[in-house]
Amino acid sequence: MRYSSTRFPLYCLLLMLAASVVLSRPAAPAGGAAEKDGDVYRSLDILCDVITIIQRDYIEKLGTERLMQDALRGMLASLDSYSTYLPAPAPRATPGPPAGEPGTYGLEVAYKNRLLTVVSPVENGPAWKAGLKSGDLIIKIGEEPVDDRPLAELLQLFRGAAAGELRLQVARRGEREFLDFTLAPGKVEGPAARTEMPEDKIALLRIARFDRGTPARVAECLAALKERGADGTVLDLRDCPAGEIEAAIEVAGHFISEGGLVATLAARSDEARKEFVSSGAQPSAEGPVVILVNGGTSGAAEVLAGALQAEGRGVLMGQKSFGCAFEEGTFTLKDGSVITLLTAVYRTPAGAEIQDKGLTPDIEVVSETAETEAGEGEGGEGEGEEFEIPDEKGEKGLKGVKAPKGEQETDPVVQRAIDLIKGMRIMKSKEGN
């Protein structure tokens, strides 16, 4: 054996440590216990072998500490793109702007396919105004390439109350050159939710973000719609990133009858596992619901959309959502290093995990141009013609759209949703007869 001399004491050490793992664990289920313990020894055995070999043969002399840090980093990185190991706690971010002037970039990011991706800019926030788009890949922050900077650190940078301007270099699909953006922290303006009634008795409810004020604002909107006799809702959750999941659960109460399941939180430990049920909040939304989602729909918005889809309360239309709804935990090891771990993930009432998978729409709207055109807010008469019109009734609806005012009238996806609600109403009335 090549490394017999150093191996013996190491092996003993290892046995001892492995034993400490086994003994410190909660009692394993009876069946696989013995097998599993053996596994711990073997796994750590190989780790020890490799450390010994590296310290002896590698071109550079390396200390154990560094190797162990890389090992822990690798272990956490092998789990998912969120869990991280930081050898030292992240330095506190620079103090934010004075109270009362919330400074934010209004930008949600995540690692997707291991590239730092813009989930979505928050509508009417600084990043949104600067022109960043859902799906943009961030290559550089300032002069620094993003590389493998841990997400925990990046989230603090993007979400947190950063003080200064942030320069980003971005790769966007379809562009041949990098795009540069400079973001100044500022406020997200405008209401979290707004509503209009583009057609008779069909409400359009747009939720741009989920924060603490969102449920109250949604309740106001729904009350106003009810007054006008709304019977059918297009719930627009496109490009609605992250936010407070509790707010989404509260909002779900307006759509799902009291006591109905909204979401579950799946975890290994009993205390972290949870079920969320509808509070049956009033006013309740009447009539059929079509929920619009896209790749910028994530977090709270996905929990809401997933609940309505799984409970059969609404039809999901658009593109696959981003796939990010979890709770995280932070654990400090005794040398001060920090592990950030996904401790629980949200599931829809149907038991589907949202994390990484996203929600698949019932009706897929493939066209990308639909969104950009909608975002530009400029409408031509011909725009709607690019989209297939399902039936004669739908076509009538499309023509009818020219009459009422409002910028949303030119959004062909919204138009398709409206058509769908009309169709659902007709089907229902026929059933009634």
Added chain:
Amino acid sequence: MRRRSPFPVAASCLAACCLVTALCAALGRAADRQLRSGLDIFVSGMDIVSRHYYREVEDRDLAYGALKGMCSALDPHSQFMDEEIYREMKVETEGAFGGLGIEITIRDKFLTVVAPIEDTPAFKAGLRAGDRIVEIEGVSTKDLSLVEAVRTLRGTPGTVARITVMRPSTGAMLPFAITRANIQIQSVKDAGLVRSRIGYIRLTQFQEHTGSDFDKALRALAAEGMEGLILDLRNNPGGLLQVAIEIADKFIGGERLLVYTKGRIRTQNIEFKSHGKAAFPDLPMVILVNKGSASGSEIVAGALQDWGRGIILGEPTFGKGSVQSVLPLPDGSALRLTTAHYFTPKGRVIQKVGVQPDIRVEMTDEQEIKVLMRRRLERMIKESPEGTDLATEKAELKKLGEAADVQLERALDLLQGILAVRKPLGATPAPAPAKTPAAG
């Protein structure tokens, strides 16, 4: 079952404790203490993950994740290979596989094209040295190890590989769909005499037959009256070490050191020397290199430069000069570890530094592309059977206009100058430009 497992563990733990204590006390080694506290932290981290992560993960998977992280953090060529990857690596190094015809490495954490090899699908598609492959089949290459990347790029000839490339010089994201082919490369290219007495040979890589083919070409040129040689190693990503040594050996005679490897343990220190009489010990030479010249090319260029056997002209080379050893582990996995670096005879390290040209002549990407296109068109016209309609090719060639290979032109001038001043007295003096440096 449930009760059985902790007991022997506790017993062995106790025994182990005693042993460790005794041994540690006896040896009193700081390294052990360091290792122990390091392992302790690791084990506590592993424990947190097993208990608090939202789903169950096998201990083996956690340990393998750790090993992969630890080894790939060392350098781009070191890697932990699980059983499956190790098995495939063994198969691949033996068999013939279809591929794209690029040499790749990881540089600045990006999967980087060292050089597209001439006449391969990648070369024809327009991949360039330095291009960063950011996606393969729509999946980011960010955490892909080199071996994994090579594995995904290889495949049955005729199948298509879709990759997205970021070109650093322009920042453009370029999609490519490249059909895999059996890569059989004629590695000795365009051998011939230029300006009547200067030989030119381009080596596109160092493979099995390169040595003998090169030898044949050299002898043919010598028979035609070659007085000086331009050895073009631009965009040559390397290949077999033995072949590179064989090439250098033709110009450096005696028992001279050509290259050596040096690691931390003695078994990794190996010297490679020339043996016996060199075939062309005095032939004046200029060696062309650029940022696509790597590994074997750098070994040849470094040896010729250090022994004063040729003038290196062009750009600093790639800087790929590390040696990996594959160490099998008891559970069927294996470790690929960088255990040594290559050094030129004068002790200059190649890794990351590369070989610096004696005369620096840069070419822009645009210039280089033009030269390569011109070369391709000319060959097509030359090699097409008679009667083929070559109108489009000829028109394209005309459109390219003067695509001067600046580096080659400079090398030719230099060599012509050297030959002029080298003419023995009594021979008809050639009108040599006086400013030409008489390099040794």
